[in-house]
Amino acid sequence: MKLFDVYPLYDVTPVKAKGIEVWDDKGEKYLDFYGGHAVISIGHTHPHYVKRIKEQLDKMAFYSNSVQNPLQTALAEKLGTLSGCENYDLFMCNSGAEANENALKLASFHTGKSKVIAFTNSFHGRTSAAVAATDNPSINAPINKQQEVTFLALNDFDAFEKAINSDDYCAVILEAIQGVGGLDEPSTEFFQFIAKKCKENNVVLIADEVQSGYGRSGKFFAFQHHGIEPDIISIAKGMGNGFPVGGILIHESFKPSYGLLGTTFGGNHLACAASLAVLEVLEDENLITNAAELGSYFKEKAEEVPEIKNIKGKGLMIGLEFDFEVAALRKKMIVEQHMFTGSAKNKYLLRFLPALNITKSDIDLFFEALKKALK
Incomplete structure (x- = not known):
């Protein structure tokens, strides 16, 4: 048997990692400023994270949701406190796609409707x-394509109001900062307008x-x-x-x-141990x-590079836009x-999504390398 070939792969085989450092099978060291699609939030093999998972693995790796699991309760309480979202309940699953699938399903149950409003360049799974x-x-x-979805442009107030007033929709789904799409954002005024219209229309x-x-933007969410x-x-x-886990609040x-x-x-013992860590x-x-602080520092450094035409995003979720395609x-x-x-759907954009515990020195190294690569 061979692998089903759906991924274009770079010729790099990582075998070990710590913090933002990754070593391949030839002993070469790399610096990871992408975190496997923004997954590595606290650094590779963080000692507290490793300890938490090892201790749980020694006790029990898994049982189904047919029994009590106090780790889920502890996680919900901790997540509510740190995020400021105490007035939400947690349902755990295994991935971002599954999280959005459950969110859309719950919205349809809640409203008795099925159509969805989403946005241009969105990615939800x-x-x-x-x-x-x-x-x-x-x-x-x-x-x-049996699903009924209306795609609208970000920050188009008139188009959004016209659509939602048709009274056909169960949900509006929106990335506060688009990831795969290329770091575009709704304005505060547009986000607040969406929230107001959703309330008025029971969407x-x-x-x-x-x-x-999880802190990537400089706020928890x-x-x-x-x-x-x-x-x-x-x-x-x-x-x-890095442990497969997802959820909805x-x-x-x-x-x-x-x-x-x-x-x-979803919500298995190892997943909870990883998430609590x-x-x-x-x-x-x-x-x-x-x-938040290093996002500001990164933008300051980016402004010193004349080839960078635009800087997008917040915190350590940043896109650097050039006037040429960035694949090379x-x-x-x-x-x-x-x-x-x-990379991103926007072929002119380079994405920067490192672990949140990087340092200014790490960012300095990145820009030194970027300037060399641009020559």
Whole structure:
């Protein structure tokens, strides 16, 4: 048997990692400024994270959600406190796509409707409703296209008001900072307008924080830059620092019932141990503040590079836009400078998504390498 060939791969084989440092099978060291799609939030093999998972593995790795699991309760309490979202309930699953799938399903249950409003260049996952709400026809199979989704441009007030007033929608799903799409953001005025219109029309507002959450933007959630309160918040990526885990935060105004949502692996003991470790490190090392401060420092350094035409994003979720396609530059950064960066649907954009405990020295090294690669 061979692997189903769906990923274009760089010729790098990582075998060991610590912090933002990654070593390949030839002993070469790389610096990871991409974190595997913003997944590595507290650094590779953080000692507290490793200890937490090892201790739990020695006790018990898994049992289903048919029994009590105090780790889930502890995680919900810790997450509510650190995020400021105490008036939400937690449902755990295994990935960002599954989180958004459950969010959309719950919105449909709640409203009795099925149509969704999403936005141009959005990315919400690769499963049924989540991929239908993703603005990429090439990954939408005919079976996904049965879902009814209206795509609107960000910050188009008139188009949004016209659509939502048609009274056909169960949900609006929105990334506070677009990830794969290229770091575009709704304005505060637009986000607040969406929240107001959703309330008026009994439409569920879903904040997709799969990539922008967990401190990456310089606040726990990126929507918190805009002073709104979503009905459902989807989370994953940095939640487990590499352990597969996801979830949704559901406003307390939603009433649960047995069988409404379900999962076999979601919220398992190892997932909870990993997720608790991430929250503990975020708090103990003050990493959300670090993300905000180093995001500002990064932008200052970026402004010194004349080839960079635009800087997008917040905190340590940043896009550098050039006036040329960056595929060759990204390859040079890996092959010649031994640094991982990310791409986007916007082919002119280089994405920077490191662990939240990087330092100014790490950023200095990045820009030294970038300037060499641009020559």
